[in-house]
Amino acid sequence: MTHTVFPAPDWPSVTIKGEGATFPVRRVFCVGRNYADHAKEMGVEVDREAPFYFTKSPLTILPSGEEFPYPPGTENFHYEMEFVIAIGAPAFRIGTKDALRAVYGYASGLDMTRRDLQLAARAKQRPWDLGKDVEGSSVISPITRAAAFGQVADQRISLSVDGEMKQDAKLSDLVWSVEELVSDLSKFYHLAPGDLIYTGTPAGVGAVEPGAKIRGTIDRLEPVELTVGAPE
Structure with missing residues (x-):
């Protein structure tokens, strides 16, 4: 009989709004430069071919409302x-016309x-892993079912740090729509x-220090919140 040599990690899951069930997370994909103004502030162009x-x-994955320490190396x-x-x-x-059939819901x-590590890697044409794949860095609110959210249109997406507004845009500013992203990704992954x-993120990104309280909102969704703790 085989056994694991150490306990397997608890696989993350996300709360579903208004339900007792949870959504077990399988993979996390992220879209780069999906708001033109953010690409501009990062000194790059949007790739409109794909x-x-x-x-x-x-x-x-980290549930909304947690405190997480400021990460090392940045x-x-x-x-x-x-x-x-x-x-x-x-x-x-x-296809794009059928892509929404695969969508369960949406979240904030x-x-x-770690922007300094991401930019250093980008300058040397290296992968972004040290900058992006950071423990506790994929913070997420409870998921709202797609039917309850409705059509993705001009819902406001915004973020504040310690009560000061930093990001403010609309989902209609997305370069690539939900249907286009799901369809395109499905060409490369099952x-x-x-x-x-x-x-992807709108313009207005910026640095935070230990003690910062971050709150992000999207119309019709639960907010996402994070307190940045002291370094370990």
């Missing part, structure tokens, strides 16, 4: 407010980033229930 992606470990820790798609049905090579999310897609 979306581009990076991935994060599901073990970076002096420039940034918030990024994001609209999150939760996949609830298999999708492979699905934060893609917390999307499956439990996959999350963080769809």
Whole structure:
């Protein structure tokens, strides 16, 4: 009889608004440069030929409302407010007109980033892993079912730090829509229930220090909140 040599990690799951069930997380995909103004502030152009992606470990998932320590190895820790798609049905090579059938719901999310490490890697044309795949960096609110949220349109997406507004945009500013992102990703992956897609951040990203209280909101969704703790 085989056994594990140490206890397996608890796989993360996300609360579903108004329900006793939870949404087990399978994979985390993130979309880069999906708001034109954010791409501009980062000194790059939007690639309008196709979306581009990076991935994060599901073990970076952190429920909204937690306090998490300022991460090691950085002096420039940034918030990024994001609209999150939760996949609830298999999708492979699905067309845009059918893509919403694979969507279970939506959530508010934060893609917390070691910006100095990300930019250093970008300058050397290296992967962004040290900057992006950070413990506790994929913060997420409870998921709202797609039917309860309704059509993705011009809902406001915003973020404040210690009560001061930092990011303020609309979901209609997304370069690539929900349907386009799900369809495009399904050309490269067998999307499956439990996959999350963080769809990119609007302009206004910036650094936070220990003690900062971050609050992000999207119309019709639960807010996402994070307190940045002292370094370990």
